[in-house]
Amino acid sequence: MEEPRPERFTADEFIAWALEQPSGRYELHHGRIFAMAPERVNHARAKAQIWLALRAALAARGLPCEAMPDGVTVRIDADTVYEPDALVRCGPPAPGDATEIDDPVILVEVVSPSSRGVDTGLKLARYFSLPSARHYLIVDTEGRGVTHHRREEDGTITARILRDGEIALDPPGVRVRVADIFAGL
Template identity: 55%
Template sequence: MSVQPKVRMTADEFLAWAEGQPGRHELADGEVFSMSPERVRHAVTKFAAQTALRDAIRACGIPCKMLPDGLSVRVDEQTVFEPDALVHCGGRLDPDATTVPEPLIVVEVLSPSTKHVDTGFKFQGYFRLPSVQHYLILDTERRTVIHHRRGAGDLIETRIAASGDLILDPPGLTLPVEALFAEP
């Protein structure tokens, strides 16, 4: 990510501005950041994760949707993130919406330029949203998943997995770790 030489923006200002901009951007504490171009490893892993989530939702038969990157999550009035994938289990979304309210599962694929942001600032931001139950951080170099899940009270539980299944409950999904890193 690189900071843009712009004035500070609110989430509403950012979302209006971003619709007409080339490339992808995020807003962090009122500052606009351009997202770096993706590497093949990042893109392949992101697609595998999206596919694995979609397949797990279908297999489970639950009324949820996997939504790919390109859609934003408003964390607060100064912060808007664009995750690599998310799962929404609420009501029907407006087909023209650019933001997804109340995501249940959020996925980020680590890249060299964003590792510290994904594991720090975004981790804290996503869990400020009461709807977020699971935050999956995919480490492509180690082929591991850092699974943060909301526990009782204000507890966030963390598991690092290189194999086996992730149990994402709610909403009741079983997600094989290997599927998150499979070649599409």
Template identity: 50%
Template sequence: MTTLPQVRMSVDEYLAWSEANPGRYELVNGEVFAMAPQRMLHAEVKVAVYDALRRGIRAAALACEAMPNGLAVRIDAHTAYEPDALVSCGPRIGPDAVEVKNPVIVVEVASPSTRRTDASEKLTGYFRVPSIHHYLMVDPDRRTVIHHRRAVDGMETAFVHEGTLMLEPPGLELPVSSLFEEP
């Protein structure tokens, strides 16, 4: 069992520490937090989201790549989140990378233990990253997507239950139903 460090860390220190300590963690204001075990429904929806993102990228022939959870997104010098899925465009992410520098889309699949954090701290944190244009909060229990989108004068939010999400940039179309398909 990994003991969480009791000292504040920078993101660089955290990334080095996390490579030597198996498990899922996030760094918030310099403090390491272990992520709770996930339910089967949560895991299935994460797979469906990742698959839908990959299919959408291929269908649109975008120079982007979808990534499942496991890579960090740096919010500031002392905070790094690990979204459930993300999309990065431009140069490919290196094979030894543990961090995605310029994600365009980040996705969190809601769970009872993370719902409040996803809708507050992570929402404001993700939009501090200039490259992030879309933050999708996928609720498997309600089969709803809360789509937060960067806008000229701030942020726009839509609650989507059906239809197609238009994610511009990068020019990705995602049928909402595809985010809930069984793997």
């Protein structure tokens, strides 16, 4: 018989619980677990493309940063844990057995019909509550555009919608071509 799970989780309880699950992807919003829906092929392709583009840009510049695909978590606070579609962190490499990244510089979400409202609203505010967060990219495969939210030096958040050209991500000091994100879609 399966143990009943609590109605609300802390971030620590959620991560321990999620590591025990045989399959599926989950996030924790204000103490409540949300299962993430299966992904469409273009969603998965866009996630892979942005991760590859970020990884290549970092490698080309030889920066002490790493791009990570989805799978690792980002703790927002004591009862909220997200799993971005890609992220970049800088500094010494994260330990290989780590399950969370606490200092992302760039966070990426590829919107889907079921996640659009959360990705463009709640996560925007919550990701920028992290002191390390400087860029939040929202990739829209249907509209073939990227909304780039950037925290300026004075703390102001600015936004640009790009359908072509390059996305300047400084820090860490790289550029990613919008066309590379949508290649093959």
